[in-house]
Amino acid sequence: MKLSTLFVKTQKQDPSGEESINAKLLIRWGFVYKEMAGVYTFLPLWLRVLHKIENIIRKHINTVWTELLMTALSPEESWVRTGRLETIDVLMKTSGANEISRNKSTNEYVLNCTHEDMITPIVKSYVNSYKDLPVHAYQIQNKFRNEARAKSGILRGREFRMKDLYSFHATEEDFEQYYDHMKTVYADIFEELGIGDQTYVTLASGWDFTKRYSHEFQTVCSVGEDIIYTDKASKMAINQEVWNDETKALFPDAQWEETTASEVGNIFPLETKFTKATDFTFVDADDTKKHPIMGSYGIGPSRVMWVIVEIFNDAKWIIRPKNIAPFEYVIIAIGDRWLEEATKLYDTLVAKWLDVCIDDRNMGPWAKFADAELIGYPTQIIIGNKTLEQWMSCEVVDRATGEKELKKIADLSL
Amino acid sequence: MKLSTLFVKTQKQDPSGEESINAKLLIRWGFVYKEMAGVYTFLPLWLRVLHKIENIIRKHINTVWTELLMTALSPEESWVRTGRLETIDVLMKTSGANEISRNKSTNEYVLNCTHEDMITPIVKSYVNSYKDLPVHAYQIQNKFRNEARAKSGILRGREFRMKDLYSFHATEEDFEQYYDHMKTVYADIFEELGIGDQTYVTLASGWDFTKRYSHEFQTVCSVGEDIIYTDKASKMAINQEVWNDETKALFPDAQWEETTASEVGNIFPLETKFTKATDFTFVDADDTKKHPIMGSYGIGPSRVMWVIVEIFNDAKWIIRPKNIAPFEYVIIAIGDRWLEEATKLYDTLVAKWLDVCIDDRNMGPWAKFADAELIGYPTQIIIGNKTLEQWMSCEVVDRATGEKELKKIADLSL
Numbered sequence: 037m038k039l040s041t042l043f044v045k046t047q048k049q050d051p052s053g054e055e056s057i058n059a060k061l062l063i064r065w066g067f068v069y070k071e072m073a074g075v076y077t078f079l080p081l082w083l084r085v086l087h088k089i090e091n092i093i094r095k096h097i098n099t100v101w102t103e104l105l106m107t108a109l110s111p112e113e114s115w116v117r118t119g120r121l122e123t124i125d126v127l128m129k130t131s132g133a134n135e136i137s138r139n140k141s142t143n144e145y146v147l148n149c150t151h152e153d154m155i156t157p158i159v160k161s162y163v164n165s166y167k168d169l170p171v172h173a174y175q176i177q178n179k180f181r182n183e184a185r186a187k188s189g190i191l192r193g194r195e196f197r198m199k200d201l202y203s204f205h206a207t208e209e210d211f212e213q214y215y216d217h218m219k220t221v222y223a224d225i226f227e228e229l230g231i232g233d234q235t236y237v238t239l240a241s242g243w244d245f246t247k248r249y250s251h252e253f254q255t256v257c258s259v260g261e262d263i264i265y266t267d268k269a270s271k272m273a274i275n276q277e278v279w280n281d282e283t284k285a286l287f288p289d290a291q292w293e294e295t296t297a298s299e300v301g302n303i304f305p306l307e308t309k310f311t312k313a314t315d316f317t318f319v320d321a322d323d324t325k326k327h328p329i330m331g332s333y334g335i336g337p338s339r340v341m342w343v344i345v346e347i348f349n350d351a352k353w354i355i356r357p358k359n360i361a362p363f364e365y366v367i368i369a370i371g372d373r374w375l376e377e378a379t380k381l382y383d384t385l386v387a388k389w390l391d392v393c394i395d396d397r398n399m400g401p402w403a404k405f406a407d408a409e410l411i412g413y414p415t416q417i418i419i420g421n422k423t424l425e426q427w428m429s430c431e432v433v434d435r436a437t438g439e440k441e442l443k444k445i446a447d448l449s450l
Numbered sequence: 451m452k453l454s455t456l457f458v459k460t461q462k463q464d465p466s467g468e469e470s471i472n473a474k475l476l477i478r479w480g481f482v483y484k485e486m487a488g489v490y491t492f493l494p495l496w497l498r499v500l501h502k503i504e505n506i507i508r509k510h511i512n513t514v515w516t517e518l519l520m521t522a523l524s525p526e527e528s529w530v531r532t533g534r535l536e537t538i539d540v541l542m543k544t545s546g547a548n549e550i551s552r553n554k555s556t557n558e559y560v561l562n563c564t565h566e567d568m569i570t571p572i573v574k575s576y577v578n579s580y581k582d583l584p585v586h587a588y589q590i591q592n593k594f595r596n597e598a599r600a601k602s603g604i605l606r607g608r609e610f611r612m613k614d615l616y617s618f619h620a621t622e623e624d625f626e627q628y629y630d631h632m633k634t635v636y637a638d639i640f641e642e643l644g645i646g647d648q649t650y651v652t653l654a655s656g657w658d659f660t661k662r663y664s665h666e667f668q669t670v671c672s673v674g675e676d677i678i679y680t681d682k683a684s685k686m687a688i689n690q691e692v693w694n695d696e697t698k699a700l701f702p703d704a705q706w707e708e709t710t711a712s713e714v715g716n717i718f719p720l721e722t723k724f725t726k727a728t729d730f731t732f733v734d735a736d737d738t739k740k741h742p743i744m745g746s747y748g749i750g751p752s753r754v755m756w757v758i759v760e761i762f763n764d765a766k767w768i769i770r771p772k773n774i775a776p777f778e779y780v781i782i783a784i785g786d787r788w789l790e791e792a793t794k795l796y797d798t799l800v801a802k803w804l805d806v807c808i809d810d811r812n813m814g815p816w817a818k819f820a821d822a823e824l825i826g827y828p829t830q831i832i833i834g835n836k837t838l839e840q841w842m843s844c845e846v847v848d849r850a851t852g853e854k855e856l857k858k859i860a861d862l863s864l
Contacts, residue, residue, distance in 0.1 A: 182546050
């Protein structure tokens with residue numbers, strides 16, 4: 037990408053009307069644009085970060101594959117069938133916006149905030165026997181929630197990205213095994229996203245139809261909406277909502293610490309709630325009909341992004357985890373004099389499929405350096421130093437300390 | 451991908467309640483699942499096709515970059531400002547679905563069917579001078595339309611994918627040049643998608659606020675909703691809605707043929723309609739304030755998919771363009787005996803990042819061959835022929851004739 041084609045600019049002032057650090061910074065840096073409370077456009081550099089996060093999630097989930105893409109709209113009947121049309125307090129409905137469009141169709145649809153009610157009939161239509169199980173399917177998609185007040189800047193939105201996975205099993209044992217496996221998959225994902233140290237597997241309440249606990253993945257963060265009790269040694273935590281003698285007894289050796297945290301993922305045992313509601317049965321090995329046992333597993337990629345900004349906003353380094361910077365390399369040309377050489381190098385690296393952009397904007401070098409710091413490219417390749425020997429030098433940033441080292445480009449083995 | 455992890459199965463019977471060929475075939479093949487009229491889930495293999503189409507579009511558009519991601523929800527004010535809340539007949543609105551969610555928020559939002567009304571304020575916030583222009587920005591996203599009757603199966607949906615690009619220019623000349631450039635970019639895209647021969651640049655009416663013509667990209671197709679007049683020699687056409695002496699006079703040498711077609715893309719001159727409505731001005735070189743001139747450019751990736759199925763559904767070859775098959779290679783293991791060898795080859799090819807899947811399902815070889823034909827993998831690698839010399843053979847399909855050639859895998863230079 038040539039930054040000269042990017043219409044977005046960084047701003048020196050904090051935007052008005054935003055309280056949270058994540059929203060203030062992301063707007064200043066030209067990463068998001070606020071459409072209205074809880075609804076933000078992803079500007080180009082931020083969209084790249086989102087895609088990188090989603091592809092990291094995909095990479096880990098694909099070990100147990102199957103990606104599909106369900107719809108945002110669903111018929112009301114799907115929610116009536118499962119009894120959730122009247123119980124979910126954030127459910128949104130859609131219909132015509134004006135006299136003309138209202139007359140075009142008398143139907144009203146639900147805008148999905150989750151997809152258990154949709155995936156169950158889909159899987160049902162393909163599963164007959166225990167031999168067809170287990171089934172797992174996931175998607176990455178926008179969800180909609182009628183939040184009373186979109187809180188903490190961008191943390192809780194009315195429209196947000198979600199990776200949601202659903203699994204269907206013939207036996208309780210198979211479900212348990214898969215559910216535990218997903219805990220480790222999730223831990224690996226948050227580790228790779230750079231928030232492994234701050235993220236706790238947290239005991240929380242399940243849905244209203246079950247007495248089982250669910251497991252949230254809570255990232256310790258000062259603006260988090262939840263209060264949890266963490267045990268550093270075991271990396272386990274208990275959500276305040278289920279903090280009682282029964283849950284504490286499950287971890288007799290824990291040293292509890294109270295903290296605020298933000299939920300970046302969750303996994304739910306759903307028992308046969310949805311398979312019963314949709315008359316979904318399979319023929320088991322003993323020739324009897326049974327309802328599959330189901331689980332659901334979510335990660336919010338956009339939520340992860342806001343949490344990362346909240347955690348790593350110290351000084352200038354906004355996107356500390358190197359693997360989710362918008363670009364791995366930025367080439368900075370010092371003035372027009374070096375632009376031709378810089379563009380040549382850019383073309384070479386693009387041809388090698390490297391994750392590189394060039395700052396070819398008509399601006400002074402210090403403004404370019406300042407932007408590069410803000411955006412947080414792991415490697416800055418600066419073209420234009422004074423002596424011929426150094427002119428193709430490269431500053432490599434140590435992201436742990438913020439220190440820079442000058443290297444020859446030849447030594448980078450690009 | 452291991453096909454054993456895919457829960458979807460092909461079906462022998464046409465589904466009931468579907469009239470169009472594209473919907474019937476796609477449901478039978480396990481490519482889509484019908485949620486309700488005009489709203490279809492993309493099952494895993496079909497999602498891969500969608501992603502391939504979208505990445506081909508991205509590749510061409512990225513020569514003039516900038517991808518962002520706007521929101522599906524927008525505040526009503528955005529549509530009031532441009533005067534379109536009351537005039538667009540397919541606009542949908544959203545609010546709470548039940549007593550609880552209605553009480554949570556008194557706001558109502560529009561579900562966007564297009565994004566001119568949203569992109570203009572975003573670009574406005576970053577543009578001050580003629581030096582900041584031109585700007586181009588695009589996204590790939592789901593759109594919503596309150597269609598009275600979702601027609602032609604999956605061709606016209608209530609929820610569908612759209613690549614929409616918007617451009618802003620300081621001068622009419624710059625706009626014209628860009629608009630013409632987009633015509634050639636679009637022609638290249640449809641060529642690469644395999645429907646170049648059938649797709650015509652078609653003169654059509656503009657929006658209500660302008661007297662200019664727009665240009666549609668119409669693919670000749672028996673279930674198409676539009677009637678157009680094509681001229682084979684120039685690859686131009688005229689939409690029936692503007693078929694008159696004035697338009698015909700623009701192409702004096704044309705030999706017109708009437709045909710049905712489906713609109714897979716369109717480009718619109720928008721003049722200063724939206725920049726005026728949003729008070730978007732820039733300071734020109736002569737120090738006067740002007741409104742940028744705007745254009746919009748759309749391609750419907752899901753529409754393209756349905757059209758391809760309609761065009762290429764003869765016999766069994768459903769996804770004829772090779773570059774949008776769900777996988778380029780399928781490895782078919784004949785029985786358990788060869789599964790280990792087949793899996794070894796699969797692992798090798800996956801490690802080389804080849805676009806490959808393995809049919810490791812517990813099924814007879816003929817059922818596997820039949821599915822492979824249906825799904826239309828360009829290359830079938832069949833492991834399990836009887837003699838040792840031939841057992842790692844490979845059938846390469848000539849997609850023009852449907853003929854197969856037996857090759858040694860070593861000769862494929864994978």
